[in-house]
Amino acid sequence: MTLKQLKAMSRTELLNHWGNALFPFDNARCGNCLTYHKFIGCERSEHQNLVDSAKQIPLHKFKFKYGVDMGLGLRGNLEQFFAMRLFYADQYEMPVPVDALAEAENAQLCESVT
Numbered sequence: 001m002t003l004k005q006l007k008a009m010s011r012t013e014l015l016n017h018w019g020n021a022l023f024p025f026d027n028a029r030c031g032n033c034l035t036y037h038k039f040i041g042c043e044r045s046e047h048q049n050l051v052d053s054a055k056q057i058p059l060h061k062f063k064f065k066y067g068v069d070m071g072l073g074l075r076g077n078l079e080q081f082f083a084m085r086l087f088y089a090d091q092y093e094m095p096v097p098v099d100a101l102a103e104a105e106n107a108q109l110c111e112s113v114t
């Protein structure tokens, strides 16, 4: 799954993708995904940076409650979610998909996470 493929999804497809906890919305070692870290946080102190990064993504909580708007919100922030998932890859059991990694190396996406 690449960023290009994610961007090609409709907002409904993206919403389903997110709802099924698929990359880059899969769960970190703590059992929580990126949006969970953003809206709810994480008990693990080593995930504080992850939480802080996720909170910077401009996706509003009220939209989180309504599926359709969430789909739009995810769409509008795909690059950030994707870059975050790669940046925090060591916090995940599942490795970054090979195609996503290759794409990111070309685009140097990881460097866009501050």
Ligand SMILES: [Zn+2]
Pocket: 028, 030, 031, 032, 037, 041, 042, 043, 044, 047
């Ligand atoms: Zn966590």
